[in-house]
Each structure stands twice: as structure tokens, then as C-alpha cells.
Amino acid sequence: MSKKTVVLGASENPSRYSYLAVNKLRAYGHPVVAIGNKKGVIGDIAITTERPEEKNTDTVTLYLNPQLQQHYYDYILSLKPKRIIFNPGTENDELEELAKSNGIQVMEACTLVLLGTGQY
Structure with missing residues (x-):
């Protein structure tokens, strides 16, 4: 089952985990x-600097440090994702509480x- 995923903090630098995640999600x-x-x-995925309105977002996966995440709180919540994945180094108690209070599952993972273990 495919799950629409917003990758926040995407980079076209092949050494970045966000780059690897975009490729693996597509694969x-x-x-x-x-x-x-x-x-x-x-x-085949364009990286945008905008905040596009998206429907049916399953997951937001974060590759931004907590300070940069603050600028995206309203946007993330407006997507109404089923879950937010806080990748290592992106853990953020404030956003986690906001998400939980809006019925969004949070994962520090x-x-x-x-993806590699079939748990996505």
C-alpha cells in the first residue's frame, strides 16, 4: 500500500539522509x-521551497533540526498527516505534543x- 510522504528538509546532496530517503521511498x-x-x-522528484497544499498525506518525515521545524508547524499540521517521523537528530518535544494533541501519531525512528525492515 503506497503512503504519500512529505519529506521536509529534502536535499539533492547524495550524502544526505533526506536524499537517500526520497530515493528509497520512490523505490x-x-x-x-x-x-x-x-x-x-x-x-524524478522536484524539490520545492514552497509549501504545497497536499491532500491525503500519510506521513511527514523530518530532516530538519528543531529550530528550523518551528517555521513549519502550521504547515505540517495543515497537512493532517496520519504520522510524523522524527528521524535521528530531529526530535522535538514541542512539535510532538502539538502533533499528539491534533491526533497525529509520532515516531522517533x-x-x-x-523501509528496509518492512515497518513503513
Whole structure:
């Protein structure tokens, strides 16, 4: 089952985990919306600097440090995702509480590991 995923903090730098995540999500058949601080491309996915309105978002996976996440709180909540994945280094108690109070599941996990182990 495909799960539309918004990757927040996407980078076209191949050494970044967000780059690897976008590629792996696509390889597993998940639709991806990539949002970064610079426009670019990862495979067939354009990285936007905008905050596109998205419907039916299953997952938001974070590759931004907590200070940069603050600028996206309203946007993340407006997507009404089923869950938010806080990848290592992105843990944020404030956003986790906001998400939980809006009925959004939170996970402190690695998207790459979840995909690789069939837990995504």
C-alpha cells in the first residue's frame, strides 16, 4: 500500500539522509513531496521551497533540526498527516505534543530503517 510522504528538509546532496530517503521511498512505490531550502531534483522528484497544499498525506518525515521545524508547524499540521517521523537528530518535544494533541501519531525512528525492515 503506497503512503504519500512529505519529506521536509529534502536535499539533492547524495550524502544526505533526506536524499537517500526520497530515493528509497520512490523505490518502494510511495508518492513523495520533497520540500527543501533550495530547489533541486532527486531522481524524478522536484524539490520545492514552497509549501504545497497536499491532500491525503500519510506521513511527514523530518530532516530538519528543531529550530528550523518551528517555521513549519502550521504547515505540517495543515497537512493532517496520519504520522510524523522524527528521524535521528530531529526530535522535538514541542512539535510532538502539538502533533499528539491534533491526533497525529509520532515516531522517533529512521525512515530508511523502517523501509528496509518492512515497518513503513
